[in-house]
Amino acid sequence: MIRQAIEKDLLDILEIYNDAILNTTAIYDYTAHTLEDRIQWYEKKKQDGYPLLVFEEKDKVVGFATYGPFRDYPAFKYTIEHSVYVHKNYRNLGIGKKLLKELIDLSNEDEYATMVACIDSLNENSIKIHKKFGFTYSGTVTKAGFKFDKWLDLVFYQLNLNGPKVPLEKTIPIID
Numbered sequence: 032m033i034r035q036a037i038e039k040d041l042l043d044i045l046e047i048y049n050d051a052i053l054n055t056t057a058i059y060d061y062t063a064h065t066l067e068d069r070i071q072w073y074e075k076k077k078q079d080g081y082p083l084l085v086f087e088e089k090d091k092v093v094g095f096a097t098y099g100p101f102r103d104y105p106a107f108k109y110t111i112e113h114s115v116y117v118h119k120n121y122r123n124l125g126i127g128k129k130l131l132k133e134l135i136d137l138s139n140e141d142e143y144a145t146m147v148a149c150i151d152s153l154n155e156n157s158i159k160i161h162k163k164f165g166f167t168y169s170g171t172v173t174k175a176g177f178k179f180d181k182w183l184d185l186v187f188y189q190l191n192l193n194g195p196k197v198p199l200e201k202t203i204p205i206i207d
Contacts, residue, residue, distance in 0.1 A: 036083040041069045043092035056151040059176035093121040096130035109144035144194035152184035166190045
């Protein structure tokens, strides 16, 4: 079952996220996060109106997905970056695909124009899944990170979404 996360889900989310930090190159971080970190992150997602979805099986969260701003400048307001994580014991069961599909549907409802995926270049499974959903390659940052005693390249994929249904307002000031 896919649903919006609630605060009691944060321990399961934390377990999934910390496993990705400590054992994969999906997250370019070195240190496990605390429950307090996840609570602040959760509250910020709620405050900003971004979805935080969980995939629940037998009363346990086994995957989660979210999106948020791509960059913190006004001109990027129609572009989002997403994340999908699945518990190590539940990978390759289609959970990530279901969560990604739900995120894409929500982002279209929310009238975003572009969804960005930032993926470690060696994560072939993630790249393959994103391509199946119509994401296209848009660039590589070489030596973007250093983890597990090696340089990591970060690839960018993007999906063009439906975008706003009304004409965009003028955002560039006219100077006389």
